Amino acid sequence: MLNPLRSEGEAFRFLLATVVYFAAIAIAAAAGGRWVGLGVFVCLTLAAAWLWLRGRRVRP
Amino acid sequence: MAVHAEHHGPPIANQSSRVNASVLGMFLFIASEIMLFGAFFTAYFFVRVVAGTPWPTPPFHLPVFVAGINTAILVTSSFTMHWALQSVKRGNRRGLQAGLLLTFLMGLVFLLTQAREYSRVGFAPHDGAFGTVFYTLTGLHGAHVFVGLSILLFMTIRAFRGHFSPEHHHGVEIGGIYWHFVDVMWIVVYTTVYIL
Numbered sequence: 385m386l387n388p389l390r391s392e393g394e395a396f397r398f399l400l401a402t403v404v405y406f407a408a409i410a411i412a413a414a415a416g417g418r419w420v421g422l423g424v425f426v427c428l429t430l431a432a433a434w435l436w437l438r439g440r441r442v443r444p
Numbered sequence: 445m446a447v448h449a450e451h452h453g454p455p456i457a458n459q460s461s462r463v464n465a466s467v468l469g470m471f472l473f474i475a476s477e478i479m480l481f482g483a484f485f486t487a488y489f490f491v492r493v494v495a496g497t498p499w500p501t502p503p504f505h506l507p508v509f510v511a512g513i514n515t516a517i518l519v520t521s522s523f524t525m526h527w528a529l530q531s532v533k534r535g536n537r538r539g540l541q542a543g544l545l546l547t548f549l550m551g552l553v554f555l556l557t558q559a560r561e562y563s564r565v566g567f568a569p570h571d572g573a574f575g576t577v578f579y580t581l582t583g584l585h586g587a588h589v590f591v592g593l594s595i596l597l598f599m600t601i602r603a604f605r606g607h608f609s610p611e612h613h614h615g616v617e618i619g620g621i622y623w624h625f626v627d628v629m630w631i632v633v634y635t636t637v638y639i640l
Contacts, residue, residue, distance in 0.1 A: 413639075
């Protein structure tokens with residue numbers, strides 16, 4: 385799992401993930417309106433939280 | 445007993461075995477920065493969502509296109525920063541120098557474009573809550589870019605003096621983390637203030 389504070393490489397990958405995250409929300413809000421944007425925001429945030437929790441469990 | 449006899453000066457500082465001290469310092473610094481930006485985003489949330497202030501408040505307009513170009517420049521500067529570090533890890537000194545110089549120049553272009561945008565945007569910080577929040581959020585970020593540029597300038601000068609090597613490049617690593625953090629914060633600011 386990404387920890388953007390451990391190294392420059394992970395910070396760079398975190399930046400790319402942030403760009404994709406906010407681009408998806410902005411595109412959804414522009415195409416489908418405020419509520420679609422909010423839905424994408426909630427889905428992506430839950431997915432990110434799930435990935436983060438799973439990464440913590442896997443780590444020895 | 446022999447160890448005590450050889451050691452001079454103050455005792456060696458205790459250090460966590462899991463996190464390097466300088467990385468921990470950067471961690472605490474960025475955590476405090478997130479709280480600082482969080483306070484300003486809370487103000488933004490209250491002005492826009494709770495108080496229902498129109499965004500942007502008529503008759504003002506936000507220069508979304510110019511800010512979008514500026515965003516592309518800043519994100520590209522993260523790529524050159526990453527390239528610089530990868531270069532020094534492979535022993536490519538020219539790549540390190542070119543990467544750092546390009547990153548510095550793109551950061552400078554971003555900051556100058558932001559300043560030009562301020563002079564042409566048509567409203568001031570005292571023109572209502574919208575103007576105040578716009579200038580505080582973008583201005584706070586601009587201040588961070590200025591700090592990042594100062595760090596980059598020293599890193600670039602050191603790179604041209606031959607201070608970094610594949611074994612010793614921690615200064616580039618820490619500066620890179622800070623620069624990517626500044627870019628991440630801009631993505632958040634640009635999306636919330638200009639796009640949504």
